[in-house]
Amino acid sequence: MKKLMIAATALLMLGGLAQAATVRVATEGAYPPWNYIDDATGKPAGFEIDLAAELCKRAGVECEVVTNAWDSIIPNLVAGNYDAIMAGMSITDERKQTIDFTQNYYPPDPSVYMVRKGTALDFAAISGKNIGVQGGTIQAGYVKENFGAANTVKEYDTADNALADLNAGNVDAILADGGYVRDIIAGSNGALEIIGPDVKIGGGVGVGLRKGDAELGGKLNAAIDAMKKDGSLDALIIKWFPDMAPGPIFAGN
């Protein structure tokens, strides 16, 4: 038994050495157009997968995209199952206590409310309603704090499941990132719409890193800087988010 344990440890060590060269980037694979599983190939695709490929090329590192459920994506980064998170994750002070972020690669984008067409909600005095959010998101924190007392907040493991319940009439509204909601609304054939005020939360989307991983952070920050300056980041954002307001996003700042 003891020999077996030593052999197993040795194998794992060898495995660890072989893996040290590649940077593993975790994504959720369920938040289009940021990241989703492509129909044709069955592999992750989306804005962040394209961006990760470009950033890694510029930073001169070998990258591999892995998928991980949203609710355990930060714990598994901290535990070292992968080295970076690119999953539409907004930069917040709360998350910064646990992990580090690079500068943002997607600008602060107000969250919006999505409802079935024709639903009227009075956001000044909303009560007795069901509001859906993906659990562990900035929207979940916002809705619980502001509407939690008078309404029911339903938290879902994926954005897809929240959307399914909105469709089925089990929730009255969903609060989510503007970029995601606009993509969904455009594809919903008029079944869904945006109402109410914009909710300005989050400091843009950045790459999540383990605390103190300055080496990888420095490389990625330099690559993001370069992509912002030469306009290639703007081009990539407009390619994946055609409903975004026109105009320069990062270029020229």
Added chain:
Amino acid sequence: MLDLLPEPLKAWLGPDVTFWLGYFTNGKHIAFFVSVHYTVLAALLGAACALVFGLMGAALWTSRNPWLRWPGAVYVNMVRGVPDVLFFLFFPLAFEQAMEWMRASAVCTPEAAAERAGQWPPCPDANIFFSTYEYLALACVSLGIVYGAFAANVIAGAMRSVPRGQLEAARAFGLSARQVLWRVHLPQMWIYALPGLSNVWMLIIKATSLLSLLQIADIVQLANRLGAPNFSRSAGLVHGDWRWGYYLVLLVFYIGLTFVSERVFAALTRRASRGMAIEGAAR
């Protein structure tokens, strides 16, 4: 996948049928079909582990030596009382951290460890990353430990059910205690254990739906993901909530698995009951 079909066949099927054939054989769905092997592997290897743990647990529990009997009793009675989900989460995590702890004591320099005081793993070099198949192996062992306790209970009961006369007769013929155990007691035990073990097997099949907890994209998780409504143009076909359809497919799959298992257990029972003086079994 659709490109493999000859043109005339496609023309005969019409655009609608070819579209759906293409959709249900695209990369996403192929991944779904392939993921069945995780479930089948987990069930088979989990059952093999459960049988090993069950035999060991039963051997300990039925032992005359109290130092062996007590650990056996603790295993059988405590593990049966712990929800399988909890064990599924606990065991792989504890195993990973134990391995990291062992590796840290070998590879971490005191300076590196001091720098990361209070964090896990103690130093970056000690970190271990498990691949999907390593998680699958851990899942099988977890299933084996949890359902091994049930199997141990069944096997211990079956051992007691073997008529004492058979064992006494074997001793009277001059067989040693060990020979009685291996040649008479264990072979005759199976016929009493099989109905209970088939129950445990069914429980293991159902528990394989927990695989997604270990980041293994198994059929249950993929069915949930594929069936979820998609309104995003970039993510492929726009469709509403189709989860019930995918769940229905899973339902049929699990019933099919149960049906096959029942046939296999019936055959095993027939084999185990050969020459046994048990009412209704020696047909």
